[in-house]
Amino acid sequence: MARLLTLEDGIVLTIFARQTIEHFILFNQKATFPESPSEALTEHRGVFVTLKKRHPRNEQKWELRGCIGHLQPGPDSHHQSISLLEATRQAALSSAFEDPRFPPVRADEMESILVETSVLTLPQEILTIDRGKLSDQITIGTDGLIVQGRGWHRGLLLPQVAPEQGWNAEEFLQGCCQKAGLPPSCYLDPGVKILKFQAQIFAESVPNGEIRARKF
Incomplete structure (x- = not known):
């Protein structure tokens, strides 16, 4: 079992x-890893990097600017499992420059962007005979969801x-079905797999500001 991050x-x-995003914008190069990382940061873990930007008409709200990651990072070019740090570097670059929903992040945006990292546990399939009671096995604010099938x-x-x-x-299940490009009620189909996972979430309180663990 993977250890908890401090x-x-x-x-x-x-x-x-x-730093990965800013370094790539400035120098078109990958940032180097932090010196002497803890063992937890060298483990093989799934991670997502989320970028948020202030809503143009409401400064109290944040809107998505990019979010990409790895459930279980694949091997590197030498067929070695990549570390959490490398997975984070890849996810940060993908979120900033390869999310198909948004244009690439510009240098002048970084001072107004919040950075958030979510380190994932391994997903576990939710098994139940009565698909209508799937929602009973989901804890809002603790569980993330994966819908896959068809x-x-x-x-x-x-x-x-x-x-x-x-x-x-129930709305969470419906939203995840739609994220998969399926009808909102697809989770009722026994042929569709529903998995859940948890995450440790760390986020800037303001752009480039204090970083806190998020709890819900």
Whole structure:
């Protein structure tokens, strides 16, 4: 079982995610890893990097600017498992420059962007005979969801999405089905897999500011 990250680990990881993006914008190069990382940051873990930007008409709200990551990072070019730091570097670059929903992040945006890292546990399938009671096995604010089935369809929503959207467990399931490109009620289909996972979430309180562990 993967060990829990400390707050210090989360701070190092989130600072590194920001530095990765800024370094690539300035020098078109990958940032180097932090010196003497803890063992937890060298483990093989899934991670997502989320970027948020202030809403143009409401400074109290933040809107998504990019979010990409790895459930279980694949091997590197030498067929070695990549570390959490390397997975974070890849996720940060992908979130900033390769999220198909948004244009690439510009240098002048970074001072107004919040950086958040979510380090994932291994997903576990939710098994139940009565698909209508799937929501009973989901804890809002703790569990993230994955919906996969009907060919190559797959959708993932991080644990923080449901409380941020004000969703209950059923709405969370419906939202994840739609993220997979499937009808909202697809979770009732026994041929569709529903998995849940948890995450440790670390986020800047303000752009480039204090980093805190997020709890819901």
